[in-house]
Amino acid sequence: xxxxxxxxxxxxxxxxxxxxxxxxxxxxxxxxxxxxxxxxxxxxxxxxxxxxxxxxxxxxxxxxxxxxxxxxxxxxxxxxxxxxxxxxxxxxxxxxxxxxxxxxxxxxxxxxxxxxxxxxxxxxxxxxxxxxxxxxxxxxxxxxxxxxxxxxxxxxxxxxxxxxxxxxxxxxxxxxxxxxxxxxxxxxxxxxxx
Numbered sequence: 375x376x377x378x379x380x381x382x383x384x385x386x387x388x389x390x391x392x393x394x395x396x397x398x399x400x401x402x403x404x405x406x407x408x409x410x411x412x413x414x415x416x417x418x419x420x421x422x423x424x425x426x427x428x429x430x431x432x433x434x435x436x437x438x439x440x441x442x443x444x445x446x447x448x449x450x451x452x453x454x455x456x457x458x459x460x461x462x463x464x465x466x467x468x469x470x471x472x473x474x475x476x477x478x479x480x481x482x483x484x485x486x487x488x489x490x491x492x493x494x495x496x497x498x499x500x501x502x503x504x505x506x507x508x509x510x511x512x513x514x515x516x517x518x519x520x521x522x523x524x525x526x527x528x529x530x531x532x533x534x535x536x537x538x539x540x541x542x543x544x545x546x547x548x549x550x551x552x553x554x555x556x557x558x559x560x561x562x563x564x565x566x567x568x
Contacts, residue, residue: 388452395444404444408437411453415460421531422464432467436460512562520555523548 385391391407394400408415415436419429436459449455513521522541526532527548532540537548 392444392449392452399445401441404440405437407452408440411456414453415456418457418460419464422461422468428467432460432463436463439463509559509563512559512566515562516555516558517551519543519547519551520558523551524555524559527552 385394385403385406388407388410391403395403395407412433415433416429419432419436420426423429423432436456439459440456443459447455513524516524523537523543526537526540527534534545534548537543538545541548543551
């Protein structure tokens, strides 16, 4: 019983782990927190990169990135922040890969590579949650065709051909629904931001 008084409490929640890491800088604490979500991070990376080794490398690189990022940002919801960070990391990796390989036809790229609706790399968890809430609300303001196309392309990562097969829309109409939907989403998000 005597020694229990002097033991440090073991973090349980993500917020406790974050606080302990910020206070101590102990990589073991950060490692324990990251370990909870390594499978999620790997799944996100593999979903974008489609390569086992590149995905494993991305998981390790993201851990290294956390060492500094978690000391810079005040994060409210670690899981959603980590998911967004992993997604943005993979998208940047894919863009760099395409730039190294040379110019790519933008139209062909748009049909095969799911791109983020918007990029908020410096958002903390609370800001991100607010923006995602706004995004969800703005999606509801779109026409059925625009909302369906945006959801299938960006959130479900379907290609134009997949969307045409699932919805019966023509390819040229899908392109139009996506363009108009993005524009309308941006207008709506800008209004809600102000």
